[in-house]
Amino acid sequence: xxxxxxxxxxxxxxxxxxxxxxxxxxxxxxxxxxxxxxxxxxxxxxxxxxxxxxxxxxxxxxxxxxxxxxxxxxxxxxxxxxxxxxxxxxxxxxxxxxxxxxxxxxxxxxxxxxxxxxxxxxxxxxxxxxxxxxxxxxxxxxxxxxxxxxx
Amino acid sequence: xxxxxxxxxxxxxxxxxxxxxxxxxxxxxxxxxxxxxxxxxxxxxxxxxxxxxxxxxxxxxxxxxxxxxxxxxxxxxxxxxxxxxxxxxxxxxxxxxxxxxxxxxxxxxxxxxxxxxxxxxxxxxxxxxxxxxxxxxxxxxxxxxxxxxxx
DNA sequence: TATATTTAAGACATAAGACTCTTTATTCTT
DNA sequence: AAGAATAAAGAGTCTTATGTCTTAAATATA
Ligand code: FES
Ligand code: FES
Numbered sequence: 001x002x003x004x005x006x007x008x009x010x011x012x013x014x015x016x017x018x019x020x021x022x023x024x025x026x027x028x029x030x031x032x033x034x035x036x037x038x039x040x041x042x043x044x045x046x047x048x049x050x051x052x053x054x055x056x057x058x059x060x061x062x063x064x065x066x067x068x069x070x071x072x073x074x075x076x077x078x079x080x081x082x083x084x085x086x087x088x089x090x091x092x093x094x095x096x097x098x099x100x101x102x103x104x105x106x107x108x109x110x111x112x113x114x115x116x117x118x119x120x121x122x123x124x125x126x127x128x129x130x131x132x133x134x135x136x137x138x139x140x141x142x143x144x145x146x147x148x149x150x151x
Numbered sequence: 152x153x154x155x156x157x158x159x160x161x162x163x164x165x166x167x168x169x170x171x172x173x174x175x176x177x178x179x180x181x182x183x184x185x186x187x188x189x190x191x192x193x194x195x196x197x198x199x200x201x202x203x204x205x206x207x208x209x210x211x212x213x214x215x216x217x218x219x220x221x222x223x224x225x226x227x228x229x230x231x232x233x234x235x236x237x238x239x240x241x242x243x244x245x246x247x248x249x250x251x252x253x254x255x256x257x258x259x260x261x262x263x264x265x266x267x268x269x270x271x272x273x274x275x276x277x278x279x280x281x282x283x284x285x286x287x288x289x290x291x292x293x294x295x296x297x298x299x300x301x302x
Numbered sequence: 303t304a305t306a307t308t309t310a311a312g313a314c315a316t317a318a319g320a321c322t323c324t325t326t327a328t329t330c331t332t
Numbered sequence: 333a334a335g336a337a338t339a340a341a342g343a344g345t346c347t348t349a350t351g352t353c354t355t356a357a358a359t360a361t362a
Pocket of ligand 2: 258260263
């Protein structure tokens with residue numbers, strides 16, 4: 001798997017929030033129910049995004065989470081790095097402890113070309129862009145058999 | 152991590168064998184010592200490659216493993232699929248249970264472009280090509296602090 | 303045939319990731 | 333002030349990946 005489950009959940013949750021930006025805060029309970037994943041687990045994940053200043057949170061009635069910055073300025077790459085670290089964009093494909101042009105492994109040349117493209121695509125893909133496409137094209141944020149949840 | 156550790160080990164081991172093709176069989180013990188990984192673990196991994204007809208094995212004195220086909224005909228993709236399955240080249244980036252153009256997730260368009268390129272690169276990169284480059288350019292198969300092992 | 307060498311197989315152990323539960327802290331509403 | 337709603341924090345559990353160990357099977361050599 002490219003991304004950890006934790007990271008998958010983080011991206012889906014931030015997209016859900018981006019789709020509901022008109023509201024002040026979106027409760028985590030609502031997100032977890034709409035995306036079909038554990039409330040407590042999602043809470044832990046979003047705590048990290050809050051600590052990383054990607055989201056804001058607010059306790060108490062009418063509380064929840066919101067994007068800390070305009071959705072146009074938050075990239076998918078940023079979320080991936082916040083949750084999974086920069087390994088995907090910097091690590092060795094063969095799992096060696098360093099990846100560098102000076103001491104490349106056999107797959108270094110092949111991998112870095114693809115990796116740089118992946119990084120560029122993720123860096124320029126923002127939550128705002130994806131939220132627009134979700135709205136306009138009906139892209140799914142959950143499994144098909146649970147799509148009724150997404151409302 | 153893109154590939155599992157198991158898959159990393161498999162690729163490194165097959166490359167080691169490809170570098171020693173002049174010999175009939177290469178003992179797994181020798182491979183594990185040169186690559187700095189567990190003999191028993193590597194044995195299990197290479198068993199899978201043997202079952203998948205990518206390698207041959209032979210028991211007893213002067214036994215070991217060898218490539219089942221010419222190194223020119225074995226691609227990295229084939230090894231990745233044998234060990235990790237086809238998930239990397241077919242699965243949803245967001246971890247949803249299906250990935251299809253008909254019901255795409257928000258990252259589908261971005262990911263499939265990169266994924267198809269990764270698949271193409273891996274499919275056309277053979278053990279023979281990589282072994283040549285290892286020989287000619289001194290690419291490393293092990294960590295730097297263990298590179299003396301690789302002889 | 304006896305012994306050494308090597309892979310095959312499977313049980314077992316450890317570590318990491320994924321998820322659950324309980325308690326605490328904060329804020330709103332009444 | 334009291335109670336309800338919500339996130340934060342942390343302990344605990346379950347599952348999967350990784351790694352280890354022991355025994356069996358096959359083969360060569362003497
Ligand atoms: S050194 Fe292995 S991918 Fe760069
Ligand atoms: S549906 Fe998610 S990547 Fe294709």
